[in-house]
Amino acid sequence: MIEYSLGKDEFKDWLVSEVEFSPDSLGKCESIMYLGNGYMGLRSVTEEPYLKETRNLLVSGTFNKAAKNEVTELPNLADITRLDIRVDGERFSLELGQTSSYLRQLNLKTAELTREVEWVSPKGKELRFYFRRFVSLDNLHLIGMKMEVEALNDPVQLSFDSGVNAQMSNSGAQHFLEGERRIYNRRFIELIQTTNQSNVDIAINTTHKLMLNDKELSLDPDMDMGRRKVWLTFNVSLEPGDVFTSEKITTIHTSRDKEFDKPGYEIGKLRDFAHNELKESALKGYDKLFDSHVRVWQEKVWEAYDFEVDSKHTFDQLAIRFALYHLTIMTPAHDDRMGIGAKALSGQGYKGHSFWDTEIFILPFFTYSNPQIARSLLTYRYRGLAGARKKAIENGYKGAMYPWEAAWPTDGEVTPAWGDVDIVTGEQTKIWSGLIEQHITSDIAFAIYQYYVVTNDQDFMDDYGYEMIFDTANFWASRLEWNDDNQEYHINDVIGPDEYKEHVNNNAYTNHMTYFNLRLAIQFYELLQTENPARFKQLNELLRLDPNYRDWKLKAENLYLPSPRKEDLIIPQDDTYLSLKQIDLSRYKNQKQVRGIYKDYNPEQINQLQVTKQADVLVLLYLLEQTFLNEDQRFSYEVKESNFNFYEPKTLHDSSLSLATHAILANDIEKGELAYSLFKEASEIDLGPSMQTSDDGVHAASIGGIWSAAVFGFAGVRISCNGRLKLNPCIPKHWNKMKFTIYWHGQPLFITITQETLSVVAVNKELVELEVFGKVYTCEDHMEIPISSANE
Template identity: 70%
Template sequence: MMNYTMGKGNFTNWIVSEVEFSPDTLGKCESIMYLGNGYLGLRSATEEAYLKETRDLFVSGTFNKFDENEVTELPNLADVTRLDIRIDGERFSLEFGETEDYVRQLNLKTAELTRTFTWTSPKGKTVRFHFRRFVSLENLHLIGMKMDVESVTHPVTISFDSGINAQMSNTGAQHFHEGERRIFDKRFVQLVQTTTQSKIDMVLNTAHKVMVNGVEVSEPVMNMDRRKVWLNFQANLEPGDKLEMEKVTTVYTSRDKEFDTPDYDLGQLRETSLEDLRTSFEKGYQFLLEEHQDAWNRKVWNAYNLEVNSKDSFDVLALRFAMYHLTIMTPAHDERMGIGAKALSGEGYKGHSFWDTEIFILPFFMYSNPEVAKSLLKYRYLGLVGARKKAAENGYEGAMYPWEAAWPTDGEVTPVWGAVDIVTGEQTKIWSGFIEQHITADIANAVHQYYTITGDQEFMDEYGYEMIFDTATFWASRLEWNEDKQEYQINQVVGPDEYKEHVDNNAFTNYMAHHNMQLAIRYADALKQENPERYKALNNDLNLDAAYKNWQSKSDKLYLPQPREEDLVIPQDDTYLQLKEIDLTKYKNQEKVGSLFNEYNLEQVNQMQITKQADVVILQLLLEQSFSKEVKKANFNYYEPRTLHDSSLSLSTHAILANDLGEEDLAYSLFKRATEIDLGPAKFSSDHGVHAASIGGIWMSAVLGFAGVRVLDGKLRINPKLPKHWDDMKFTIYWKGQPVTLTITQSSLTVKAENYEIFAFETFGNTYECKDQLEIKINS
């Protein structure tokens, strides 16, 4: 059972709590309370083991292919969090005995996980436990753990095993060769493991300090087994005695930038990682925790400065939850790495990156931390190698980005086969990797958005132009000429609505492809004038003169589905509006996503007016300048009742558009539903990991939606429309490199240029210039 009201004082609306233990619903808290720093992701499994647990530790970018017939994935490293605890020689478990005052909490502000309870054994002996854990934001390689155990009523003998356990897998797939294990000075434990295919070395080191009433326990018993090394500690506790255990772990890999060099040496990696452990261990848990907390304040909470005063305090916690997870899911330290659809919280989607990053996560960083946004876009630039390979393999030119990406040069890594077909009993083929192609235009649009918001010319010169030009070249080669209609079309695709496969002229895909080619034309024109030397260099590499003619002639003749005269509805694709309709009420009110497929298979759903997620609706958000308010309203009203929101990406998009259209109550209810995808009462919705894009969508709903911050035709627009019960909202964004603080109430907008650099913005049709601070009255 979850509780979000336990934070008091300085921690009000900062605490995510579980107040009742259940061995059957472990996945939810393991995921939503996971710890990380963008380099490491540690799933928050309990210290003691349970049958239905999932223990995961990931390092960004360390992809491996278990077998040639498998798909590359982030491997699950050795486990360092499990403690096999025995009380009077019997295994400790909350499935036995009596448990009182159970609370597990993630403090979003300090990024520390705690768990406290009082346990009475089957023999009637009462013991109090307190566990603490963090993954450092100050030292990306560091994990800290602490356990306090106090005997309350009787003398007890406590013993526990703790070390490094490499007997782990990814749901059965073993990604590592067995490596060397060592114990130095009867304290410092080291284990090396190497991935089977990508040959990445991982070095894990750990050390313990165990005290009883302030006196260190004598030497532990040392043990080794296959893929496992550990220490056994034992102590006798009288009533009132307290055992304290601190465990510090460091994780390093040969993929780390400082070691991924031609002269790489495993011995140096082992020595460096072990020295870091020795130094960190001397500092102790509390000192390391304080360094970590200071990093969170400095890099996150004081930097992003987001405050909301809402009559529903859950809104405040949900936004903090979003910023916490956006921080820990993002490999800000290394531009060679992207963000997985399940972040670093679970094995879902194998750690692969999707369009989720560009559409739902990048906006947060573009406005809040442009350097991180740049790193994520450089990941896509490095992915041009794989994108060009995919284009060539499919008979196209330019760069065709993979639907699922892992290591940037890997190319397409989408699995070919998925879940069982409810009708045929066979595996369902996953067509996304073959024909869901809009991601190419999504990435180009993200480059354009980044440049518009930041003005980062160096990025464009070094990376951005090339990405936009070569993706436009792909689309020009992808278009198909329809002789009868004298137009270009894009046939046999999957759009954002993945319940419609092999459709022709998906509106989202066609419009975004057209936008991609138009961007290329616009940037090529500008580059010729402003930097002819750079244009010349790119022309030599990409044959831009010929490509330009193609973009121009083909984009002008690309079919863009138009609003119908009778109702202004834009056809999602060539056949959608002719498909049969069914009553979707029970599926709209479903308790579990995908209940539709208990009764229909995908082929049948393909023949119905049922949409998985925002398709035409998200197009009208991304290219809002292309559609009138009347067209937006007509399409929202048509497609939303037909959309099941079976993708977690969908609700936030609809929330933003509903707010734009004056449907404030609906907008807020959709925002609430988005916040509850991970934080809500559903017990199993997050078992495979958090929903990274939806988490980005929570921030988008608040800042792009309720605060109305958008870029329109290259200009900053701020059209606030707060929910009725939000008194005010404050946050800092970056515009052209300058931090700008916005304070919004029901009746006013205050804009502050933190560097006193003059800039222009638009609010409700009026243009303003601000060089220090400006207050504007708005309609309530």
């Protein structure tokens, strides 16, 4: 059972707590309480082992292909968290003996996992165990663990095994060669792993410090090695009242690290560096290392983002902090060669691959809150241009056709070919998204546009952005198909965001986003030609811009764009959606677990039903409103309202991406109570009471959506049609205040919203133009606007 109200005083609304232990429901807390720093993610498995546990240590960028017939994935590194603990020779396990008290907590503020257990052994010995763990944000390579054991009533003999266990796999697939193992001075353990295809070296080093009643012990442990495993065994006698403490400090380094991934690399250099760093860290000890880690969290995260919600429901504040915590630990801010996985670094789901999730649901947070990290994530996509161009050629197109699933930038498309069982045939279902879910290419173009307008980062555009926009437009121009009957261009045989509709023609989202991509390329061509002729000349030579420009204009002017029907303003999701069979969807709308419809229908049958997996037309309306197309009458308030009312009842939200978009649009069309309900539902995808929703890992895009629903929804932050910052706040009735920081053209803005007023502080005292409910204001210091008068 999960509780969110146990935090007191300075930790009020900061704690995620597990108050009961269940060996059959381990995945939830392993995922939502996972620790990380963007370089690595450590799943929060218990120290003692259980049958249904999943031990994962994932390091960004270390992709490997386990076998020729598999796709590349993040390999599961050796485990350093397991402790085999024995009390008087009996195994410590919460499935044995009696547990008189239990509490496991993730402290979001300090990014530390703790667990306190009072346990009575089968022989009646009472002990208190207190475990602590963190993954450092100060030193990205460091993991700290600490265990306290107190004998409460009788003498006990305590024994435990601790080391490095490389007998791990990814769902049975082994990614590593048998590695080197060594123990130095009966204290420092080293294990070297090398991936079997990508040849990435991993150096794992660990050491222990032991104390009894705060006095350091000098024990002589037993040393052992097994296949892919090396460990020490410690034995200590405890009298009643004695407190034994073990600190375990571990460092992780790889040959993909920037300091090693260069000419002249030798594994010996990696080994020596890692070994020496461990020694230096061990001298500091857990507490000093932890204090440094907490300080960095405070400075780089909590003070920098400064997001407060004064709500009658304190869960709302915790949900925002949960989102900021996970957005921080999922993001490889240290290296622009790496992206964000759909399950972050919390589990093996989706193999660590990046999807459109990043650009549409996660990147906006960084674009507005930490532009430097946003730039890094977009540079990752630039580094993937080679793979995107390769995919275009392989599919018979030109330009850059971005992979649906991406891993290492040059890997290209890494979507698996086969998926779950077909309930009709019993065969594996074909995964078509890697071939025909192509809207990700224009999603990346949208993300570049949004980043540029918000940050005004001209250097990024000159170095990377223009080239990406132009070559994605080249892809779409080559992708369009001429329809002679209608005298227009169509986009046939695609999958839109609604992945329950495969092989459709003229998906509204895909067509309109393609049009946006082409129009954006046309704008930038004309802009670059006059404002930076030297860069224009370079790109013209590289991409043949002059003839392609004429092609973009021709294709954009003649591209079929599904428009609102006159009778009801509904935009057809595709050519056939509105004529499909309608069924009663109530049982699926009220389902406790997603994808329940697959228990009754296979993909081919679902394709014939008027049912939607996730926001499709609605996410289109939400995105294009933030572009230069937002004055198009096809995207008016009335169109938004009509399409929301039509499509939401048909949407099962079987993707975690969906709820946040619906929450934002519900607020836009003045359905405030529904908007908050959807915001809360989105927050509960991982934080909710169900103990099975997060077994494979957290839902990274949905976590980004929590922030988006609050900032784009309740605060009404958008880009206006003329490039101004727009705020149309409408916070939930039970929120007294929301406060947060965003960046606009490099300047931080402190924004505070109450039920009555909107307050904006321009930190650098640089003039900023704001549009609030259609009225234009200028602010160069501090401005307070009564919301009622602004909204008249």
